[in-house]
Amino acid sequence: MGEALRIGTRGSQLALWQARWVQQSILEQWPGTTVELVIVKTQGDKILDVPLAQVGGKGLFVKEIEEALLDGRIDLAVHSMKDMPAALPEGLHIAAVPLRENPLDALISLRHASLADLPQGARVGTSSLRRGAQLLHQRPDLTIDPLRGNVDTRLKKLETTELDAIVLAAAGLTRLGLADRITAHIAPDIMLPAVGQGALCIEARNNDGATKQLLAALDHRPTHVAITAERAFLHRLEGGCQIPLAGHATLENDQLQLTGLVAELDGSRMVRATNRGAPDQAAALGRQLAETLLHRGAGEILERLQAHAR
Template identity: 60%
Template sequence: MPERLRLATRKSALALAQSTWVKEQIEARWPGVEVELVRVVTKGDKILDVPLAKVGGKGLFVKEIEEALLRGEADLAVHSLKDVPAETPEGLEVSVFPRREDPRDALVARPGLTLETLPEGARVGTSSLRRMAQLRLRRPDLEIHSLRGNLDTRLRKLDEGAFDAILLAVAGLRRLGLADRITEVVDAGVLLPAVGQGALGIELRSNDPRTREILAPLADTATATCVRAERAFLARLEGGCQVPIGGLARLDGDRLSMEGLVADEAGRRIVRRNAEGPAADAARIGRDLADEILEAGGREILAEVYGHA
């Protein structure tokens, strides 16, 4: 009898593509293991007519999946790491990070257009307050509107003329074989990505050493180091994925550099700072960067807009 693992995943095309990739990696490395996909509907999947920031709460795309893990209905879960809150429920761990895809944002528009050459007053769609804030700072003349739905839905709305351009993660487009839709990969200096963007986080029960052993070959050390810094940064800011917080760590040998920001939704105030140090101190670098941003005005922005600091 083959050994069976149940992998919990959302039902979207992107989630299924990511989970299928993990399933194939496991089965290729462990011929005696079969992975079954368990499809789960999350709160974030059900509420499509309200901007995510107004739905409230953290973990809109992971809570139901984590409950399935805790109930023993699944053995592991694959998440887009940017959707995963910094705090994990007791008994679970997000501890395996495969090699990261490009973490940057992508502009999808008519061929030849860039963020700088979009016409004045162009309608731009995005579901991310982080993107909205930075875009309003860079191009206050643009009309920025909330855009919900899975990737196919967003692209269809663009193609039907509801928007002149939309912003998406490069990683998601590439994983779905849609890289040809990208008209500009936006530099992180212009749009700082979300914490964990482009990375997958694999979650499992903390008391399950066998699943941890099976997942070990998928882990990428460099990715783990960078996301450790980013998630420590997010945890110190107490931010969920629907708060205008950006953070990106980069590794150069044994040195880690990280850039982070906190913004208000209107893009009027953005506090952006850099930090660097030994890669072994990744978590400390992330926390110290968060503290620096809080002291430089980030605390006031978070307290005013979101009721916490």
């Protein structure tokens, strides 16, 4: 580590909010530390007119930042956990997972109070296959319109196009002070969140003991345990943005509960299950849930979707 601790981040408004939150948290824990932000442009920031599922999926928002971390241009990286691929590059690890924000998805509409209130054939904006599949599972009549861009861009499209509603992560809206734009939170039995949704990932080099020690104070054990289960589930299913896959874990009273699902793109079929266990078995719990889904038919869905992606 040099004289200043360098945090790598994307340049979007939300990414900068997250990086500044980590910066401030480090300064509170370690007064006198010099912490600066280094903005790194990722492939996902450059391709804005194509759905993520068509241009490579997970990793599009982290690869260049991880390269900067590996070659020493930055000392740590702050990502949205849901952007993280299931496997990390050799030499890097998740050093801390702070307290999770609201993990749910949020419906934003100018005229309708809830998902159930949307009229027949309503147009809903989202480029997430996970969100689209679960919306269509509940409401096969809906039309799903692709929607890319940062939070402000998506909110403006709701106002300037014929969309009846859009779906965004509640966490991003809350962090940006836009929680008042949320029309309704979508319950997880209707729309299960993405793996890691609402959580931050602070990534560092394996051989950087000083940074690892500094970041330990930012780690929130219940969130980290839940994320470990979710990411083990994701890893076993080799999930990316090309697959409608969801997974969400909670840790309460020292009991870990993980729910996961895999769906057809059109929502016509959904395989869903819940597993419970001890927090020190988080990774095993995630793998076990993945196996349960595979045996119940998720394997057929995944094979077909992966073949189609190729």
